[in-house]
Amino acid sequence: DAKTTQPPSMDCAEGRAANLPCNHSTISGNEYVYWYRQIHSQGPQYIIHGLKNNETNEMASLIITEDRKSSTLILPHATLRDTAVYYCIVRVGPGSGNTGKLIFGQGTTLQVKP
Amino acid sequence: ETGVTQTPRHLVMGMTNKKSLKCEQHLGHNAMYWYKQSAKKPLELMFVYNFKEQTENNSVPSRFSPECPNSSHLFLHLHTLQPEDSALYLCASSQEGGAGAPQHFGDGTRLSIL
Numbered sequence: 001d002a003k004t005t006q007p008p009s010m011d012c013a014e015g016r017a018a019n020l021p022c023n024h025s026t027i028s029g030n031e032y033v034y035w036y037r038q039i040h041s042q043g044p045q046y047i048i049h050g051l052k053n054n055e056t057n058e059m060a061s062l063i064i065t066e067d068r069k070s071s072t073l074i075l076p077h078a079t080l081r082d083t084a085v086y087y088c089i090v091r092v093g094p095g096s097g098n099t100g101k102l103i104f105g106q107g108t109t110l111q112v113k114p
Numbered sequence: 115e116t117g118v119t120q121t122p123r124h125l126v127m128g129m130t131n132k133k134s135l136k137c138e139q140h141l142g143h144n145a146m147y148w149y150k151q152s153a154k155k156p157l158e159l160m161f162v163y164n165f166k167e168q169t170e171n172n173s174v175p176s177r178f179s180p181e182c183p184n185s186s187h188l189f190l191h192l193h194t195l196q197p198e199d200s201a202l203y204l205c206a207s208s209q210e211g212g213a214g215a216p217q218h219f220g221d222g223t224r225l226s227i228l
Contacts, residue, residue, distance in 0.1 A: 034216065043116065043204050043219030044157070101147070101170060102217060104157040 004088045009109045012082075018075040020108050022088030025069040030092050033064060034102070035073045037084040037110075044087065044104075047073065078112045085109050117141040120205050120220035127195065128228050135190040135223045137205030146188040147217065148180060149204040157204065163188065164210060192225075200227045 005023040012018040024033065034049040048055055048062045050071075055062045061074040075082055087107040118139045127133050139146065148160040162170035163182040177199075179191040188205055202224050206217040 041221075043118075043120075043206075043221045045116070046216040046218060049216055101159045101162055102157075103159070106156055 004090060004105055006086075006088050006105065006108045008106065009111070011111050011113055012075075012078045014080060014112055014114050015077055018078040018082065018110055018112070020073040020075075020086050020088075020110065021070065022073070023070045024088070024090045027068050027090050028092070031090045032092070033062065033068075033071050034089045034091065035060070035062065036087045036089065036102075036104075037082075038087070038107070039081075039084040047086075078110075080112050080114065083110060083112045116218050116220060118205060118207055118218050118220035120203075120223050122223060123221065124224045124226075126226045126228060127192070129195055129197075131195075132191070132193040134192065135203055135205075135225075137188040137190075137220060139186055139188075139205075139207035139218070141207055141209070141218060143207035143209045143218075144185050145208045145210040145215075146182060146185070147206040147208075148188065148190055149206065149219075151202040151204060151222070152198075153201070160190075195225075195227045197227050200225055 032049050032051050035047040036044040038044045048057055048060050050062045050064055064071045085107040087104050089102050121136045144165050146163045149157045150160055151157045159172050160174045161180045166182045177194050181189040202222040204219055204222040206219045208215045208217040
């Protein structure tokens with residue numbers, strides 16, 4: 001699975017959009033981009049994933065560049081409860097002979113400030 | 115509520131004890147995982163089960179013994195652990211076979227070895 005690069009930390013003002021970048025320049029054509037977050041003392045929480053099209057759900061939007069070498073997770077109106085470590089992970093989809101494992105890096109610690 | 119329940123939430127044990135961690139998923143998924151998260155380190159995959167069969171053992175010491183009696187339950191049997199095994203142990207499940215199956219995590223068992 002391709003590796004990802006994320007900034008170690010970011011700050012965001014409450015109510016503003018939080019834009020979290022991720023580089024995955026060695027991503028393969030069949031690899032998906034996943035975002036998870038981990039709030040202190042809890043298990044990781046799935047946020048969103050995509051292959052090449054932009055995606056949006058009730059939690060966030062995922063913008064993937066046309067060459068798929070980078071992506072941005074957007075939390076449109078950050079709240080204090082969005083303070084967490086955000087992980088960007090790439091992995092092949094199921095049915096490709098893989099075991100479905102996720103390889104976590106250090107992620108980005110997002111601090112939302114009042 | 116993620117649909118993945120782990121018990122106990124906290125466990126303190128001596129190095130000579132034998133204990134088991136339990137994970138139950140209520141999502142109808144066919145794959146289950148054990149991860150280890152040590153302090154200040156990324157999550158590390160330990161074991162993967164697909165349809166009750168172990169498909170990956172990530173070089174985990176034999177003092178950790180997984181068991182998957184059915185697709186809804188996963189156990190991690192512990193014996194003769196070392197202080198460095200103190201960590202948060204996380205269970206996850208996913209529905210493999212479809213495109214881009216996300217993993218859903220429990221909140222983990224915080225294990226302390228005396």
